[in-house]
Every structure is written in C-alpha cells, then in structure tokens.
Amino acid sequence: MKLDIIGDIHGCYDELMSLIEKLGYSFTSGLPFHKDERQLAFVGDAMDRGPASVKTLEFMFKLQDNDRLIYSPGNHCNKLYRLSKGRNVQQKNGLETTMAEVNAFSPKDKLRFLDRYRQFYEALPLYENLDDGKLIIAHAGIREQMIGEPFSKKIQSFVLYGDTTGETLPDGRPVRRDWAKKYRGDAWIVYGHTPVTEARFVNRTVNVDTGCVFGGKLTAVRYPEMEIVSVPSMQPHIPEKFTHFD
Structure with a gap:
C-alpha cells in the first residue's frame, strides 16, 4: 500500500490541487x-475557514463515488454533518464560511x-485502519489501546478533538495533552487537527x-516512506494559530 496522506485542507482548494500535482498525480476524467x-x-476537515470549501467537498464526493476515498473525518466534518441533519448548530469557528457558500445556492x-x-x-x-493494522489515520490522533475497540463516545471524542483536558485557552481553544509523547504502539498514526509549523514526528506518529x-x-x-511533501499556503499568515510543543 502506497499512500500520500494530506493534512487539514480547510477549504484551501488551490493549495490542494498544487500539492496533488507536486506529488506526481495526473487527472483523468x-x-x-x-x-x-x-x-x-x-x-x-476538508472544509471551513478557507475560500473554497464547497469545491473541496465536491472533489471528495467524486473520490467517494469512484471508490477512491480514504478519509478520516474531523470535528469540522462532524459539525457540518449535524447541521445537515437539521440539528441546531452554531455557525462559528469556520462553519459560517462553508455555509456562506452553501447559502448562495438555490434552495x-x-x-x-x-x-x-x-x-x-x-x-x-x-x-482509517489500513495496511493490516500497520497504519492508522485518525483526525486528532488515537491511543494504541483504543485501536480496534468497539465504538464509544470516548473514542469518538478523542479522534475528533484530541486528548482534551476540559480547560480552555484565552482564545477559546481547548487545552490538549500531548498524547503522541506517550504513544508506544507499533502502527504508524497519521493525524492533524492541531496546526504545527512543520510536520511533527513523535514516536510512531506524525502530525x-x-x-x-x-x-x-x-x-x-x-507512506510507507514517511517522507514529507508540502506546498506553501496562499492565505494570510496568522502565527498565533500554530501550536508550539516543548
């Protein structure tokens, strides 16, 4: 199994296409x-915050329709899902940008x-549990003890939001434990959710x-080479949004 696992896109469709091209893909149909x-x-987290969430999601739909989608849903994905089911969801923290695009459609x-x-x-x-258990793709990560366990709200919360303490930072973001430092599993875990300036390798995990x-x-x-390929963002730089680990 040879994969190119892409981090949180958040509606940055042009950067996504640039990265896919840099990775050596060509487009057929x-x-x-x-x-x-x-x-x-x-x-x-294909959507929210960026300029082209609908276009990014339509690309994911096309991959799914052609049985070519490998995707571990994130917290933003879950929030839009709850809204799509008619739940009362606050349109903030990026969801409002996606819904501004969606609301421009006809009813x-x-x-x-x-x-x-x-x-x-x-x-x-x-x-995603792949390559006979040698590779896990989990949006915010996962503990080795959780892999393969039956679904639970605790596991779902960890995968969507990370190892949260229940506390919040001054800007409203949750305080998270650095779960990767304690990871001792054999499988590679590829995750995202917490923005870092460079891809972060800790034990057998990479953000x-x-x-x-x-x-x-x-x-x-x-994967399996564990080599990093990146393209620069076209969005304004907001340094305070990045997490710096000790």
Missing part, C-alpha cells in the same frame, strides 16, 4: 491517478448539497496539519 499506483488519503441545490454531504459523512469510518488555512503549508506524508 477529473480523478487523480499516479503512475506508481499511489493513492491519496486525508486526515479530515433546491442547497438541500441537494447538504443531503449529499450527509450521505458522504455516514459512509465514513471513525478512523501533518501545517496550518494551510492560517498561512502555513499544506502537507502530505508519503
């Missing part, structure tokens, strides 16, 4: 193909898009969210 039979994979097309998104989300696993939507980079890790 709108689908990416690689001469070495590599395949794209994603750590989730019929808006319903069609949200229904398609609901189907998209319901077909996704909580996290590939390099904050594209905050002016950093869009990053992929090539």
